[in-house]
Amino acid sequence: MTTATKPKQKSDVFHQYLRPKKKFPNVWCPGCGIGIVMGAFIRAIDKLGLSKDEVVLVSGIGCSSRFPVYLDFNSLHTTHGRALPFATGVKFSRPDLKVIVITGDGDALAIGGNHFIHACRRNIDITAILINNHIYGMTGGQGSPTTPSEAFSTTTPYGNVEKHFEPCDLAAAAGASYVARGTVYHAVQLEKAITQAIENRGFSLVEAISNCHTYFGRLNRKGDGLAMIQSFKDRAVPVARAGKMSEEELEDKLVIGKLHTTGATEFCDEYQKVIDAHKEK
Amino acid sequence: MSNGTRKLLQGNASCVHGALYAGMRFFAGYPITPSTEIAEVSSRELPRVGGKFIQMEDEIGSIAAIIGASIAGSKVMTGTSGPGYSLMVENIGYAYMSETPVVVVNVQRGGPSTGLPTKVSQSDTQQARWGPHGDYTAIAIAPSTVEDTLTETIRAFNLAERFRTPVTVLLDEVIGHSRAMVKIPEEGEYEIINRVKATSSPEEFEAFEMTPNLISPMPAYGEGYRYNVSGLTHDTHGFPTNRADEIPIKLNKLRDKIMNYVDEITKLRVEFMDDADIAIISYGSVSRTALQAASIARQAGFKVGCIQLCTIWPFPEKEIKALCENCSKIIVGELNMGQIVEEVRKVISDDKEIHTLQRYDSEILTPMQMLEKLEEVL
Numbered sequence: 001m002t003t004a005t006k007p008k009q010k011s012d013v014f015h016q017y018l019r020p021k022k023k024f025p026n027v028w029c030p031g032c033g034i035g036i037v038m039g040a041f042i043r044a045i046d047k048l049g050l051s052k053d054e055v056v057l058v059s060g061i062g063c064s065s066r067f068p069v070y071l072d073f074n075s076l077h078t079t080h081g082r083a084l085p086f087a088t089g090v091k092f093s094r095p096d097l098k099v100i101v102i103t104g105d106g107d108a109l110a111i112g113g114n115h116f117i118h119a120c121r122r123n124i125d126i127t128a129i130l131i132n133n134h135i136y137g138m139t140g141g142q143g144s145p146t147t148p149s150e151a152f153s154t155t156t157p158y159g160n161v162e163k164h165f166e167p168c169d170l171a172a173a174a175g176a177s178y179v180a181r182g183t184v185y186h187a188v189q190l191e192k193a194i195t196q197a198i199e200n201r202g203f204s205l206v207e208a209i210s211n212c213h214t215y216f217g218r219l220n221r222k223g224d225g226l227a228m229i230q231s232f233k234d235r236a237v238p239v240a241r242a243g244k245m246s247e248e249e250l251e252d253k254l255v256i257g258k259l260h261t262t263g264a265t266e267f268c269d270e271y272q273k274v275i276d277a278h279k280e281k
Numbered sequence: 282m283s284n285g286t287r288k289l290l291q292g293n294a295s296c297v298h299g300a301l302y303a304g305m306r307f308f309a310g311y312p313i314t315p316s317t318e319i320a321e322v323s324s325r326e327l328p329r330v331g332g333k334f335i336q337m338e339d340e341i342g343s344i345a346a347i348i349g350a351s352i353a354g355s356k357v358m359t360g361t362s363g364p365g366y367s368l369m370v371e372n373i374g375y376a377y378m379s380e381t382p383v384v385v386v387n388v389q390r391g392g393p394s395t396g397l398p399t400k401v402s403q404s405d406t407q408q409a410r411w412g413p414h415g416d417y418t419a420i421a422i423a424p425s426t427v428e429d430t431l432t433e434t435i436r437a438f439n440l441a442e443r444f445r446t447p448v449t450v451l452l453d454e455v456i457g458h459s460r461a462m463v464k465i466p467e468e469g470e471y472e473i474i475n476r477v478k479a480t481s482s483p484e485e486f487e488a489f490e491m492t493p494n495l496i497s498p499m500p501a502y503g504e505g506y507r508y509n510v511s512g513l514t515h516d517t518h519g520f521p522t523n524r525a526d527e528i529p530i531k532l533n534k535l536r537d538k539i540m541n542y543v544d545e546i547t548k549l550r551v552e553f554m555d556d557a558d559i560a561i562i563s564y565g566s567v568s569r570t571a572l573q574a575a576s577i578a579r580q581a582g583f584k585v586g587c588i589q590l591c592t593i594w595p596f597p598e599k600e601i602k603a604l605c606e607n608c609s610k611i612i613v614g615e616l617n618m619g620q621i622v623e624e625v626r627k628v629i630s631d632d633k634e635i636h637t638l639q640r641y642d643s644e645i646l647t648p649m650q651m652l653e654k655l656e657e658v659l
Contacts, residue, residue, distance in 0.1 A: 019509075021518055021520070022520060023520075052507055053503060053504075053505050053507060054503060056353075056502050056503075058349070068509075069509055069511070069520065069521070072507055073507055074502040074503065074506075074507050074508070075507075075508075075509045075510065076349065076352065076502075076510045077509065077510065077511040077512065077513065077521075078345065078348075078372075078375065078512060079345070079371055079372055079375050079512055082341065082342070082345045082371075082372065084342075085309075085337060085338075085341070085342035085343075085345035085346045085349070086345045086346070086348060086349040087349060088309075088335070088337075088342070088345075088346050088349065089307070089309065089345065089346035089347055089348060089349025089350035089351075089352075089353065089357075090349040090350065090352065090353045090502060091349075092307070092333050092335055092346070092350065093307050093333060093349070093350035093353040093354065093355045094353040094354065094501075094502065094503055096503070097353070097502060097503050114338050114339060114342075115338060115341075115342055115345075118337075118338040118342070271328075271333065274328050275328045275331055278328045278329055279328060279329060279330070279331050280329050280330065
């Protein structure tokens with residue numbers, strides 16, 4: 001094999017983690033940002049040196065939730081909005097496993113909103129990667145809890161009259177011990193955030209801002225995938241710089257980086273203390 | 282709790298002790314009357330045996346958590362009542378599709394909706410069969426006494442683990458909240474069945490393999506098999522499929538893995554049926570009413586017998602047909618507006634009279650009411 005003598009390419013790392021038996025292509029539209037998140041995730045796992053057997057990927061329903069199916073880990077593709085309670089069962093039953101939830105804005109914040117805040121509150125050692133494209137992609141472009149006010153979708157044809165959620169603020173307020181935001185333009189920073197999130201012993205949220213040019217972009221005249229990803233670059237402000245900016249200056253900006261951490265105790269660890277104290281000898 | 286001892290237990294507590302005996306090491310639940318003591322006793326007992334208890338944010342989360350824990354290798358249960366079971370049905374469907382062993386206890390109360398939280402009912406009988414959408418075959422069992430609840434919960438775990446399927450235990454408020462002396466079984470007194478583990482290498486492993494008995498070995502996450510579990514209709518490797526030639530294979534498997542072994546799942550308790558002319562068919566707490574009424578009727582010289590359905594689903598069609606062959610009249614007693622009598626009608630020939638005794642005013646059926654019914658149909 002001539003490839004054996006070549007230096008290791010980034011794509012080689014990628015292919016090492018794809019499921020050998022899964023028939024590609026994937027379900028995502030050409031130019032979708034979810035693949036970039038998947039790439040960042042794989043590099044983070046590779047960098048952390050985790051074995052494939054100790055990683056469990058859990059997802060709900062939606063475009064982002066198809067992600068675990070393609071990867072060669074233990075994968076649990078669940079019902080809409082319920083990835084976090086399924087993941088809670090896996091993690092609490094087997095605290096030695098690394099449990100990572102892949103979810104979207106509709107999955108995590110609408111139908112799964114209650115589970116989301118309670119997973120944060122427990123501070124159970126799960127990393128949630130929330131791919132936020134501000135719309136329901138799989139069902140054809142309906143408004144989601146992160147669709148901005150006045151934005152168009154197939155269920156807000158006259159502009160959205162609702163307010164939107166900020167997932168990172170919600171997670172921090174609910175008790176998550178690590179919260180970061182990234183975008184699919186900032187793939188390297190995203191990989192770093194995912195790495196830190198997995199290393200954090202507690203509930204971690206990484207919000208990955210992504211593009212749905214097929215629906216959000218088309219309905220809101222944001223251009224194609226490339227134009228949308230370019231806009232993430234233009235709007236992004238690193239958290240350190242954001243601290244020196246006024247509220248007006250931060251209008252429409254995307255603050256990226258590590259936003260929030262706490263030293264809160266972790267749920268499974270605390271329960272283990274209960275077992276240690278009460279287990280019959 | 283030490284094995285072999287006798288304890289005064291509530292029905293709900295008896296259920297938990299049965300589960301612990303069967304090897305339950307994970308429980309997720311949400312408070313709801315009249316099942317809450319199942320969660321409370323689990324929260325107290327599980328850490329003592331190194332197990333895990335979690336109170337989830339709702340019943341949707343509870344069933345999701347136990348499915349996750351089961352796939353991670355634990356023997357699992359949740360306990361709830363009608364409104365909670367209604368919230369769980371989506372993910373009970375997921376457990377059917379993903380072939381995950383879970384035990385779901387429904388301590389029935391009056392419905393629909395919030396209904397009668399503190400009152401007895403058997404009106405979730407059909408829900409236990411047809412709760413989730415789609416085609417699948419359900420197993421549901423109905424204990425009739427506090428002691429029965431312990432041993433039948435063990436049986437529920439054995440069925441769930443053996444057939445890789447959800448099993449519903451239909452208790453009702455009367456059994457759940459009654460107290461009785463219960464013997465905690467000795468170790469080894471009852472057979473405990475655990476899911477079949479994978480023996481093939483990870484490379485050869487096929488997650489939903491069509492084995493001769495249709496039960497695919499089920500390794501836990503973390504054991505090196507790294508398979509995909511999905512609620513989407515999937516092929517034998519666990520990957521989503523839309524192929525017309527693969528879909529029926531999966532759906533037939535969900536039916537046949539149970540119906541091919543229906544004789545081993547069916548369980549009836551039969552009293553005075555040898556020469557009976559009238560059969561009383563019942564299940565759950567009503568079976569006690571039926572037995573007492575039949576005993577009194579027998580003393581008065583009437584040929585009355587009792588058939589108790591310990592397994593409700595799959596419905597024991599063959600057995601009911603055979604047992605009632607020489608009866609001219611059948612009475613079906615239940616605490617609802619007639620959920621099992623229709624199943625009886627499907628299997629009983631037209632030349633027999635089928636009578637109903639139904640109560641859905643939140644009270645139990647009394648032996649006196651059953652005797653009055655017997656008098657009426659004689």
